[in-house]
Amino acid sequence: MPLSLRIFVITFACLLTLITIRMLVKQKIPAKYSLIWLTISIIILLVGAVPNFVTSISKILGFEVMSNMIIGIILVLMVFITMALTVMIANQKKKTTLLIQELSILQKKVEDLEKK
Protein backbone atom coordinates (compact mmCIF):
# COMPACT_ATOMS: atom_id res chain seq x y z
CA MET A 1 0.00 0.00 0.00
CA PRO A 2 1.63 3.28 -1.06
CA LEU A 3 2.31 5.78 1.69
CA SER A 4 0.11 8.49 0.15
CA LEU A 5 -2.90 6.15 0.13
CA ARG A 6 -2.22 5.17 3.74
CA ILE A 7 -2.13 8.80 4.77
CA PHE A 8 -5.39 9.37 2.93
CA VAL A 9 -7.08 6.37 4.58
CA ILE A 10 -5.90 7.35 8.06
CA THR A 11 -6.97 10.96 7.56
CA PHE A 12 -10.36 9.82 6.36
CA ALA A 13 -10.79 7.55 9.39
CA CYS A 14 -9.83 10.36 11.75
CA LEU A 15 -12.18 12.75 10.02
CA LEU A 16 -15.04 10.26 10.28
CA THR A 17 -14.34 9.79 13.99
CA LEU A 18 -14.21 13.53 14.54
CA ILE A 19 -17.47 14.12 12.68
CA THR A 20 -19.16 11.39 14.71
CA ILE A 21 -17.90 12.77 18.01
CA ARG A 22 -18.94 16.27 16.96
CA MET A 23 -22.44 15.05 16.21
CA LEU A 24 -22.51 13.32 19.59
CA VAL A 25 -21.35 16.44 21.42
CA LYS A 26 -23.89 18.60 19.61
CA GLN A 27 -26.54 16.01 20.48
CA LYS A 28 -27.46 15.44 16.87
CA ILE A 29 -27.38 11.67 17.28
CA PRO A 30 -27.71 9.44 20.35
CA ALA A 31 -24.77 7.25 21.34
CA LYS A 32 -26.65 4.20 20.09
CA TYR A 33 -26.49 5.36 16.47
CA SER A 34 -22.90 6.54 16.68
CA LEU A 35 -21.55 3.11 17.58
CA ILE A 36 -21.76 1.78 14.04
CA TRP A 37 -19.88 4.78 12.67
CA LEU A 38 -17.21 4.68 15.33
CA THR A 39 -16.70 0.97 14.63
CA ILE A 40 -16.41 1.65 10.93
CA SER A 41 -13.85 4.40 11.45
CA ILE A 42 -11.77 2.12 13.67
CA ILE A 43 -11.78 -0.54 10.96
CA ILE A 44 -10.72 2.01 8.35
CA LEU A 45 -8.05 3.27 10.71
CA LEU A 46 -6.74 -0.30 11.09
CA VAL A 47 -6.57 -0.68 7.33
CA GLY A 48 -4.44 2.43 7.08
CA ALA A 49 -2.29 1.69 10.13
CA VAL A 50 -1.49 -1.98 9.57
CA PRO A 51 -2.11 -2.70 5.87
CA ASN A 52 0.00 -5.87 5.94
CA PHE A 53 -2.33 -7.46 8.44
CA VAL A 54 -5.36 -6.61 6.32
CA THR A 55 -3.59 -7.81 3.17
CA SER A 56 -2.88 -11.20 4.70
CA ILE A 57 -6.49 -11.55 5.83
CA SER A 58 -7.72 -10.79 2.32
CA LYS A 59 -5.24 -13.37 0.92
CA ILE A 60 -6.53 -15.99 3.39
CA LEU A 61 -10.13 -15.22 2.40
CA GLY A 62 -9.16 -15.60 -1.25
CA PHE A 63 -9.36 -11.99 -2.49
CA GLU A 64 -6.94 -11.20 -5.29
CA VAL A 65 -6.47 -7.63 -4.15
CA MET A 66 -6.97 -6.21 -0.69
CA SER A 67 -9.07 -3.31 -1.95
CA ASN A 68 -11.66 -5.72 -3.31
CA MET A 69 -12.23 -7.07 0.16
CA ILE A 70 -12.56 -3.58 1.60
CA ILE A 71 -15.06 -2.54 -1.05
CA GLY A 72 -16.94 -5.80 -0.55
CA ILE A 73 -17.15 -5.32 3.20
CA ILE A 74 -18.29 -1.72 2.83
CA LEU A 75 -20.93 -2.73 0.29
CA VAL A 76 -22.41 -5.43 2.54
CA LEU A 77 -22.31 -3.08 5.50
CA MET A 78 -24.06 -0.30 3.58
CA VAL A 79 -26.83 -2.62 2.42
CA PHE A 80 -27.58 -3.63 6.00
CA ILE A 81 -27.36 -0.08 7.32
CA THR A 82 -29.78 1.10 4.61
CA MET A 83 -32.17 -1.72 5.44
CA ALA A 84 -32.06 -0.81 9.12
CA LEU A 85 -32.75 2.80 8.15
CA THR A 86 -35.77 1.76 6.07
CA VAL A 87 -37.20 -0.03 9.09
CA MET A 88 -36.51 3.01 11.25
CA ILE A 89 -38.22 5.37 8.81
CA ALA A 90 -41.25 3.07 8.67
CA ASN A 91 -41.42 3.12 12.46
CA GLN A 92 -41.10 6.89 12.51
CA LYS A 93 -43.90 7.19 9.98
CA LYS A 94 -46.14 4.99 12.13
CA LYS A 95 -45.43 7.16 15.13
CA THR A 96 -45.98 10.49 13.40
CA THR A 97 -49.20 9.19 11.84
CA LEU A 98 -50.49 8.18 15.26
CA LEU A 99 -49.42 11.53 16.72
CA ILE A 100 -51.11 13.54 13.97
CA GLN A 101 -54.30 11.52 14.33
CA GLU A 102 -54.49 11.69 18.10
CA LEU A 103 -53.54 15.36 18.19
CA SER A 104 -56.15 16.25 15.60
CA ILE A 105 -58.88 14.30 17.41
CA LEU A 106 -57.87 15.97 20.65
CA GLN A 107 -58.02 19.39 19.00
CA LYS A 108 -61.55 18.62 17.84
CA LYS A 109 -62.52 17.61 21.37
CA VAL A 110 -61.10 20.83 22.81
CA GLU A 111 -62.94 22.89 20.18
CA ASP A 112 -66.20 21.12 21.02
CA LEU A 113 -65.68 21.76 24.73
CA GLU A 114 -64.90 25.42 24.14
CA LYS A 115 -68.15 25.81 22.21
CA LYS A 116 -70.20 24.47 25.11
Added chain:
Amino acid sequence: MEKKKILLIIPAYNEEENILNTYQSIINYNKKNKTNYDCIVINDGSTDHTSQICHENHIPVIDLVHNLGIGGAVQTGYKYAYENHYEIAVQLDGDGQHDVNYVQKIIEPILSNESDMVIGSRFIEQIDTFQSTRARRVGIRMISNLIKLVTGKRIMDTTSGFRAVNKEIISLFQESYPLEYPEPLTTTELLKRKYKVKEVSVEMNEREGGVSSIRRWKSIYYMVNVILSLMIIGLRRYPKCR
Protein backbone atom coordinates in the same frame (compact mmCIF):
# COMPACT_ATOMS: atom_id res chain seq x y z
CA MET B 1 -85.93 -1.89 16.08
CA GLU B 2 -83.85 0.56 18.02
CA LYS B 3 -81.76 2.94 16.01
CA LYS B 4 -78.07 2.20 15.81
CA LYS B 5 -75.47 4.91 16.03
CA ILE B 6 -74.22 5.43 12.51
CA LEU B 7 -71.28 7.59 11.48
CA LEU B 8 -70.41 8.69 7.98
CA ILE B 9 -66.67 9.21 7.65
CA ILE B 10 -65.92 11.75 4.95
CA PRO B 11 -62.25 12.09 4.04
CA ALA B 12 -61.64 15.37 2.26
CA TYR B 13 -58.58 16.84 0.64
CA ASN B 14 -59.06 20.18 -1.09
CA GLU B 15 -62.80 19.68 -1.50
CA GLU B 16 -63.97 23.26 -1.00
CA GLU B 17 -66.31 22.95 -3.98
CA ASN B 18 -68.01 19.74 -2.94
CA ILE B 19 -67.90 19.44 0.82
CA LEU B 20 -70.87 21.69 1.58
CA ASN B 21 -73.04 19.92 -0.99
CA THR B 22 -72.08 16.55 0.42
CA TYR B 23 -72.93 17.69 3.95
CA GLN B 24 -76.21 19.25 2.91
CA SER B 25 -77.24 16.11 1.05
CA ILE B 26 -76.75 14.17 4.29
CA ILE B 27 -78.75 16.67 6.34
CA ASN B 28 -81.55 16.65 3.77
CA TYR B 29 -81.51 12.89 3.67
CA ASN B 30 -81.77 12.67 7.45
CA LYS B 31 -84.72 15.07 7.45
CA LYS B 32 -86.55 13.30 4.66
CA ASN B 33 -86.06 9.76 5.90
CA LYS B 34 -85.94 10.43 9.65
CA THR B 35 -82.55 8.78 9.84
CA ASN B 36 -79.87 9.68 12.33
CA TYR B 37 -76.68 9.58 10.32
CA ASP B 38 -73.94 11.56 12.01
CA CYS B 39 -71.04 12.62 9.92
CA ILE B 40 -67.48 13.67 10.45
CA VAL B 41 -65.31 15.29 7.83
CA ILE B 42 -61.65 14.41 8.06
CA ASN B 43 -59.86 17.33 6.51
CA ASP B 44 -56.55 15.86 5.43
CA GLY B 45 -54.47 19.01 5.63
CA SER B 46 -56.24 20.73 2.74
CA THR B 47 -54.53 23.81 1.37
CA ASP B 48 -57.78 25.39 0.18
CA HIS B 49 -60.78 26.61 2.19
CA THR B 50 -62.17 23.18 3.11
CA SER B 51 -61.57 23.72 6.82
CA GLN B 52 -62.97 27.26 6.77
CA ILE B 53 -66.12 26.15 4.96
CA CYS B 54 -66.64 23.35 7.46
CA HIS B 55 -66.29 25.64 10.46
CA GLU B 56 -68.48 28.39 9.00
CA ASN B 57 -71.28 25.94 8.28
CA HIS B 58 -70.91 24.00 11.52
CA ILE B 59 -69.95 20.83 9.72
CA PRO B 60 -68.34 18.43 12.22
CA VAL B 61 -64.73 18.29 11.13
CA ILE B 62 -61.41 17.00 12.32
CA ASP B 63 -58.59 19.05 10.85
CA LEU B 64 -55.53 16.85 10.57
CA VAL B 65 -52.59 19.00 11.60
CA HIS B 66 -50.61 17.52 8.72
CA ASN B 67 -51.51 15.74 5.51
CA LEU B 68 -51.59 11.97 6.04
CA GLY B 69 -52.97 10.55 2.82
CA ILE B 70 -56.22 8.68 2.40
CA GLY B 71 -55.38 5.74 4.69
CA GLY B 72 -54.34 7.86 7.64
CA ALA B 73 -57.28 10.20 7.20
CA VAL B 74 -59.87 7.45 7.06
CA GLN B 75 -58.31 5.72 10.05
CA THR B 76 -58.73 8.94 12.03
CA GLY B 77 -62.43 8.62 11.27
CA TYR B 78 -62.45 5.07 12.59
CA LYS B 79 -60.67 6.18 15.74
CA TYR B 80 -63.31 8.87 16.21
CA ALA B 81 -66.07 6.32 15.60
CA TYR B 82 -64.50 3.96 18.11
CA GLU B 83 -64.10 6.60 20.80
CA ASN B 84 -67.67 7.75 20.37
CA HIS B 85 -69.11 4.23 20.41
CA TYR B 86 -70.56 4.19 16.94
CA GLU B 87 -71.97 0.85 15.89
CA ILE B 88 -71.67 1.33 12.14
CA ALA B 89 -69.20 3.43 10.22
CA VAL B 90 -69.61 4.29 6.56
CA GLN B 91 -66.86 5.71 4.39
CA LEU B 92 -68.13 8.28 1.95
CA ASP B 93 -65.90 10.39 -0.26
CA GLY B 94 -66.22 14.13 0.07
CA ASP B 95 -65.88 14.77 -3.65
CA GLY B 96 -69.47 14.02 -4.58
CA GLN B 97 -68.69 10.64 -6.08
CA HIS B 98 -70.74 8.78 -3.52
CA ASP B 99 -74.45 9.32 -3.11
CA VAL B 100 -75.88 9.35 0.42
CA ASN B 101 -79.07 7.78 -0.91
CA TYR B 102 -77.21 4.47 -1.21
CA VAL B 103 -76.06 4.42 2.41
CA GLN B 104 -79.21 2.65 3.52
CA LYS B 105 -78.62 -0.09 0.98
CA ILE B 106 -75.02 -0.47 2.08
CA ILE B 107 -75.71 -0.73 5.81
CA GLU B 108 -78.70 -3.05 5.37
CA PRO B 109 -76.64 -6.29 5.46
CA ILE B 110 -74.85 -5.03 8.59
CA LEU B 111 -78.09 -4.13 10.35
CA SER B 112 -79.35 -7.64 9.71
CA ASN B 113 -76.03 -9.11 10.94
CA GLU B 114 -75.53 -10.70 7.58
CA SER B 115 -72.14 -9.10 6.94
CA ASP B 116 -69.28 -7.44 8.78
CA MET B 117 -68.30 -5.21 5.89
CA VAL B 118 -70.30 -4.12 2.89
CA ILE B 119 -68.75 -2.60 -0.22
CA GLY B 120 -70.74 -0.35 -2.48
CA SER B 121 -69.69 -1.59 -5.88
CA ARG B 122 -69.97 -0.05 -9.31
CA PHE B 123 -70.20 -3.53 -10.76
CA ILE B 124 -70.91 -6.82 -9.09
CA GLU B 125 -71.64 -9.15 -11.94
CA GLN B 126 -69.47 -8.21 -14.84
CA ILE B 127 -66.45 -5.99 -14.92
CA ASP B 128 -67.06 -5.44 -18.64
CA THR B 129 -70.17 -3.40 -17.93
CA PHE B 130 -68.04 -0.91 -16.04
CA GLN B 131 -67.55 2.20 -18.12
CA SER B 132 -63.87 2.90 -17.86
CA THR B 133 -60.64 2.58 -19.72
CA ARG B 134 -59.50 -0.87 -20.79
CA ALA B 135 -56.30 -0.60 -18.77
CA ARG B 136 -58.26 0.16 -15.63
CA ARG B 137 -60.60 -2.76 -16.16
CA VAL B 138 -57.63 -5.07 -16.70
CA GLY B 139 -56.03 -3.75 -13.51
CA ILE B 140 -59.17 -4.18 -11.43
CA ARG B 141 -59.66 -7.67 -12.83
CA MET B 142 -56.07 -8.59 -11.93
CA ILE B 143 -56.51 -7.42 -8.34
CA SER B 144 -59.86 -9.20 -8.16
CA ASN B 145 -58.28 -12.45 -9.37
CA LEU B 146 -55.44 -12.15 -6.92
CA ILE B 147 -57.85 -11.61 -4.02
CA LYS B 148 -59.74 -14.68 -5.17
CA LEU B 149 -56.48 -16.62 -5.21
CA VAL B 150 -55.47 -15.44 -1.73
CA THR B 151 -58.85 -15.68 0.02
CA GLY B 152 -61.01 -17.88 -2.18
CA LYS B 153 -63.64 -15.14 -2.41
CA ARG B 154 -64.52 -13.02 -5.40
CA ILE B 155 -64.66 -9.26 -4.90
CA MET B 156 -65.53 -7.32 -8.04
CA ASP B 157 -65.04 -3.64 -7.23
CA THR B 158 -61.83 -3.89 -5.25
CA THR B 159 -61.04 -0.20 -5.18
CA SER B 160 -64.39 1.19 -4.08
CA GLY B 161 -64.08 3.62 -1.18
CA PHE B 162 -67.80 3.51 -0.44
CA ARG B 163 -67.95 0.99 2.39
CA ALA B 164 -69.67 0.25 5.67
CA VAL B 165 -68.37 -1.77 8.61
CA ASN B 166 -69.76 -2.95 11.93
CA LYS B 167 -68.49 -2.28 15.42
CA GLU B 168 -66.02 -5.14 15.49
CA ILE B 169 -64.33 -3.94 12.30
CA ILE B 170 -64.30 -0.33 13.55
CA SER B 171 -62.29 -1.51 16.51
CA LEU B 172 -59.99 -3.47 14.20
CA PHE B 173 -59.48 -0.56 11.80
CA GLN B 174 -58.83 2.05 14.48
CA GLU B 175 -56.05 -0.22 15.70
CA SER B 176 -54.40 -0.89 12.36
CA TYR B 177 -55.15 0.40 8.90
CA PRO B 178 -52.89 0.49 5.86
CA LEU B 179 -51.67 3.97 4.98
CA GLU B 180 -51.49 3.21 1.29
CA TYR B 181 -53.92 1.37 -0.95
CA PRO B 182 -56.29 0.69 1.96
CA GLU B 183 -59.30 -0.55 -0.01
CA PRO B 184 -58.06 -3.78 -1.61
CA LEU B 185 -55.75 -4.53 1.31
CA THR B 186 -58.30 -4.26 4.11
CA THR B 187 -60.86 -6.23 2.12
CA THR B 188 -58.38 -9.04 1.64
CA GLU B 189 -57.29 -8.98 5.27
CA LEU B 190 -60.86 -9.19 6.50
CA LEU B 191 -61.64 -12.05 4.15
CA LYS B 192 -58.55 -13.91 5.33
CA ARG B 193 -59.72 -13.42 8.90
CA LYS B 194 -62.98 -15.06 7.88
CA TYR B 195 -65.10 -11.96 8.26
CA LYS B 196 -68.14 -11.71 6.05
CA VAL B 197 -67.74 -9.18 3.25
CA LYS B 198 -70.54 -8.43 0.87
CA GLU B 199 -70.87 -6.29 -2.21
CA VAL B 200 -74.00 -4.39 -3.11
CA SER B 201 -74.35 -2.51 -6.35
CA VAL B 202 -74.44 1.27 -6.29
CA GLU B 203 -74.08 3.96 -8.88
CA MET B 204 -71.29 6.44 -8.57
CA ASN B 205 -70.77 9.77 -10.20
CA GLU B 206 -67.48 9.19 -11.94
CA ARG B 207 -64.93 11.90 -11.81
CA GLU B 208 -63.72 13.19 -15.10
CA GLY B 209 -60.08 13.05 -15.99
CA GLY B 210 -57.81 12.02 -18.81
CA VAL B 211 -54.98 9.56 -18.57
CA SER B 212 -51.68 11.35 -18.80
CA SER B 213 -48.41 9.51 -19.08
CA ILE B 214 -47.55 10.42 -15.49
CA ARG B 215 -50.74 8.82 -14.29
CA ARG B 216 -50.02 5.76 -16.35
CA TRP B 217 -46.72 5.28 -14.53
CA LYS B 218 -48.48 5.95 -11.28
CA SER B 219 -51.02 3.23 -11.94
CA ILE B 220 -48.30 0.74 -12.82
CA TYR B 221 -46.63 1.67 -9.54
CA TYR B 222 -50.00 1.25 -7.82
CA MET B 223 -50.51 -2.19 -9.36
CA VAL B 224 -47.04 -3.43 -8.40
CA ASN B 225 -47.51 -2.23 -4.83
CA VAL B 226 -50.98 -3.69 -4.44
CA ILE B 227 -50.00 -7.04 -5.95
CA LEU B 228 -46.97 -7.27 -3.67
CA SER B 229 -49.00 -6.31 -0.58
CA LEU B 230 -51.74 -8.79 -1.44
CA MET B 231 -49.23 -11.60 -1.85
CA ILE B 232 -47.72 -10.72 1.54
CA ILE B 233 -51.18 -10.82 3.11
CA GLY B 234 -51.53 -14.22 1.44
CA LEU B 235 -48.38 -15.40 3.20
CA ARG B 236 -49.46 -14.14 6.63
CA ARG B 237 -51.12 -16.38 9.14
CA TYR B 238 -53.95 -14.66 10.92
CA PRO B 239 -55.37 -15.86 14.22
CA LYS B 240 -58.75 -17.42 13.70
CA CYS B 241 -61.51 -15.06 14.73
CA ARG B 242 -64.52 -16.96 13.62
